[in-house]
Amino acid sequence: MEKILNYINGELLEPSNRSYFENYNPSNGSVYSWVPDSDESDIKLAVGAAKEAFKSWSKTPKQERSNLLLKLADAIEENSEELIRAESRDNGKTETQARNVDIPRASTNLRFFATAILHDHSELHEMDGDALNYTSRQAIGVAACISPWNLPLYLLTWKIAPALATGNTVVAKPSEITPMTAFLLSKICIEIGFPKGVLNIVHGYGSKVGDPLTTHPDTPIISFTGGTQTGKHIAALTAPMFKKTSLELGGKNPNIVFADADFNQAIDMAAKAAFSNQGQICLCGSRLFIQKEIYHSFKDAFVQKVSALKVGDPKANENDLGAMVSETHMKKVLGKIEEAKKLGGKILIGGERAILGGELRNGYYIRPTVIEGLSNDCTINQEEIFGPVVCLIPFETEEEVIEMANATKYGLSASIFTENIGRGHRVAANIDAGIVWINTWITRDLRIPFGGMKQSGLGREGGFKSLQFFTEPKNVCVKI
Ligand code: NAD
Numbered sequence: 001m002e003k004i005l006n007y008i009n010g011e012l013l014e015p016s017n018r019s020y021f022e023n024y025n026p027s028n029g030s031v032y033s034w035v036p037d038s039d040e041s042d043i044k045l046a047v048g049a050a051k052e053a054f055k056s057w058s059k060t061p062k063q064e065r066s067n068l069l070l071k072l073a074d075a076i077e078e079n080s081e082e083l084i085r086a087e088s089r090d091n092g093k094t095e096t097q098a099r100n101v102d103i104p105r106a107s108t109n110l111r112f113f114a115t116a117i118l119h120d121h122s123e124l125h126e127m128d129g130d131a132l133n134y135t136s137r138q139a140i141g142v143a144a145c146i147s148p149w150n151l152p153l154y155l156l157t158w159k160i161a162p163a164l165a166t167g168n169t170v171v172a173k174p175s176e177i178t179p180m181t182a183f184l185l186s187k188i189c190i191e192i193g194f195p196k197g198v199l200n201i202v203h204g205y206g207s208k209v210g211d212p213l214t215t216h217p218d219t220p221i222i223s224f225t226g227g228t229q230t231g232k233h234i235a236a237l238t239a240p241m242f243k244k245t246s247l248e249l250g251g252k253n254p255n256i257v258f259a260d261a262d263f264n265q266a267i268d269m270a271a272k273a274a275f276s277n278q279g280q281i282c283l284c285g286s287r288l289f290i291q292k293e294i295y296h297s298f299k300d301a302f303v304q305k306v307s308a309l310k311v312g313d314p315k316a317n318e319n320d321l322g323a324m325v326s327e328t329h330m331k332k333v334l335g336k337i338e339e340a341k342k343l344g345g346k347i348l349i350g351g352e353r354a355i356l357g358g359e360l361r362n363g364y365y366i367r368p369t370v371i372e373g374l375s376n377d378c379t380i381n382q383e384e385i386f387g388p389v390v391c392l393i394p395f396e397t398e399e400e401v402i403e404m405a406n407a408t409k410y411g412l413s414a415s416i417f418t419e420n421i422g423r424g425h426r427v428a429a430n431i432d433a434g435i436v437w438i439n440t441w442i443t444r445d446l447r448i449p450f451g452g453m454k455q456s457g458l459g460r461e462g463g464f465k466s467l468q469f470f471t472e473p474k475n476v477c478v479k480i
Contacts, residue, residue, distance in 0.1 A: 002033040004179050004203055006042055007186030009049035010196030015204070016041045023179065026092030026323035027314050029362030035179050038204035040212040043171070046200040047216050050142040050169040053197030058139040058167040062117050068194060069114035069165055073107040075188045080104075083181055085315075087153060090180040092323030092364060093277055094314045101277075106157040106181075112446045113161035113466065120467055132478045137471035139167030140244065144219040146210055146234075148226040149175035149325050150280040150386075156182055159223045160199060162466035168221065171200045173213055175226075177326055179203045206230065214238055221470060224248065225282075228384075228410075228455050235458070246459040246469050248282070248451055250384040251412030254405035255285030255441070256395075256427065259293040261417035265439065267298070271305050273415060273441040274390035275368045278321050282456075283413045283435070283442055287381055288392050289401050295394045299372065302392075303348050306368050311354045321388060323364045330364040333387030337369060340380045345371040345391070376404045384410070398427060406432045411453030415441045434460065 003020065005012040020034035036042070057065070076083065080103050087098040125133040145159035156174055163170050174182035186201050202209055214222050214234050224234055225248040238245055255273050257266045273285035290298045314322030324330040330353065337351050350369030355361060372392040374380050381391055395401040405414060413435040416427050424438040434452040437443060444450075447463035459469060 004033055004035050004183040006036055007201040008046045025089050026325055027363045028360050035176055036203045038202050039208045042202050043212040046171045046202050047142055047218050049197035050171050050200050051218050054141055054169045057169050057198045066114040066118055069110050071192050073110035075192050076107040086180045086184055088314045090178045092325050094319055094322040097277055102151055102154045106153040109157040109161045113165040117165045131480055133475050135473050135475045137473050140472050141220045142218055143168045143170050143221040144213045145170050145172040146224045147174055149178040152178040153181040155225050163470045166467055166470040168470055169198050173202055173209050176205050247457045249457045251282050251456050252384050252408045252410045253285050253413045254287045254289055255415045256289045256401050258418040259291040260419045266417040267301050267305050269441045275388050278324055279388035280386055285415055286390055288390050289395050292394050292396050303370055306349050306370055309368050311365050311367055324366055327364055333366055336385045340371050343378050345374040347371055382408055402430045409455040412456035
């Protein structure tokens with residue numbers, strides 16, 4: 001079985017304690033590779049290498065950094081078939097999802113930030129002939145980039161691309177549940193001669209690798225994407241160290257359908273928002289608010305739409321949903337469905353594990369699940385489930401739905417479906433979320449500020465926000 005290795009100072013290394021743990025293929029429940037059970041000593045090595053590399057990388061001309069990142073993007077594209085298969089096998093997502101979204105986005109992230117640095121600008125403030133202020137931005141040092149399992153290579157590159165482009169060096173910690181494509185990326189870096197120590201990747205558990213990485217005195221920047229609880233833990237540890245921290249956390253996103261919406265478009269989008277990537281996207285619309293006039297017709301059409309979704313072998317093109325990422329996560333989601341039933345929720349469709357035949361009989365599959373009859377304030381509609389589960393909630397007025405949409409601790413994203421443009425803007429203005437879509441879902445422009453309000457995060461990433469996050473402004477005032 002293949003051993004995944006750490007990537008430190010340009011080399012693939014075993015963890016210093018030589019310990020590994022099992023990596024599962026969610027489509028069939030088998031162990032198929034070994035993940036380094038790294039610890040603080042590996043982090044020290046990686047941070048030391050990154051600190052040393054920072055001396056030259058931060059002084060490397062922008063154009064050269066840009067060229068190297070573009071070379072990495074090219075190499076991802078050249079290896080895309082292998083990366084697609086690996087992402088699907090490691091995560092359980094369909095190859096179609098990996099082909100259409102994850103892997104192309106990984107190379108796009110690198111291209112986007114590799115070229116963005118060439119088009120950045122600096123600020124100048126004149127003081128009525130007295131003095132000039134110019135503000136330059138400089139790289140900070142070693143960035144700790146910690147990413148989750150739902151979009152493994154996509155979110156890893158979303159962090160490392162701006163960090164590296166702006167002249168920082170990186171120690172990345174991918175999720176221990178989906179380490180494979182990060183490992184393949186480190187092999188690609190070696191093949192293309194990416195400079196040693198500039199990017200380092202250390203695998204392992206959050207407590208053993210994440211903690212020493214975030215609290216290391218030589219990692220002044222932390223970019224974290226993951227759960228709200230983990231985010232709180234990192235914030236508590238790093239706040240007294242005054243580290244620059246960006247936290248992209250969970251969501252419980254409302255999807256609001258008004259009676260005047262384009263009915264078919266709203267049905268399609270609501271299904272996509274609920275079940276893409278098995279409902280394991282932070283932006284998934286898991287609370288579906290439907291205006292009373294169309295509640296019954298919308299519910300029937302939606303359930304019919306969901307009944308046509310196929311759960312099955314992630315490798316097969318015809319399947320819409322693959323496997324859940326792990327047995328633990330599958331059980332957690334099934335537990336939430338049971339809790340929903342106990343609270344009086346009615347399962348309109350799904351609500352159970354899907355047992356497939358043959359080699360896939362031990363895989364972690366859940367049928368797309370639609371529930372009605374639960375109040376907005378019950379735990380099922382308040383806590384992130386992060387699975388293929390959506391709850392239908394009727395509403396009467398704009399005011400009522402805005403109040404319900406906002407009545408959670410989260411504030412990541414929201415979608416509004418209406419043909420009344422004034423209403424669309426009005427509702428968007430009153431929703432507490434960092435990202436609001438009108439008549440669409442997950443349409444992403446990489447230039448926009450991405451992130452959440454309330455307990456969905458701290459700070460924004462994307463476009464120039466990322467370039468600013470990974471740099472420190474310095475103002476120089478010159479007396480004329
Ligand atoms: P998680 O918080 O369990 O893990 C995320 C990463 O943090 C992993 O690499 C993990 O090993 C690491 N980690 C765990 N403990 C740590 C510690 N003490 N110190 C440092 N690192 C530690 O999250 P997950 O289960 O991998 O991902 C799912 C969550 O991520 C969901 O809540 C989802 O909403 C969220 N998410 C948010 C966004 C966003 O952009 N807002 C995007 C994707 C996923």
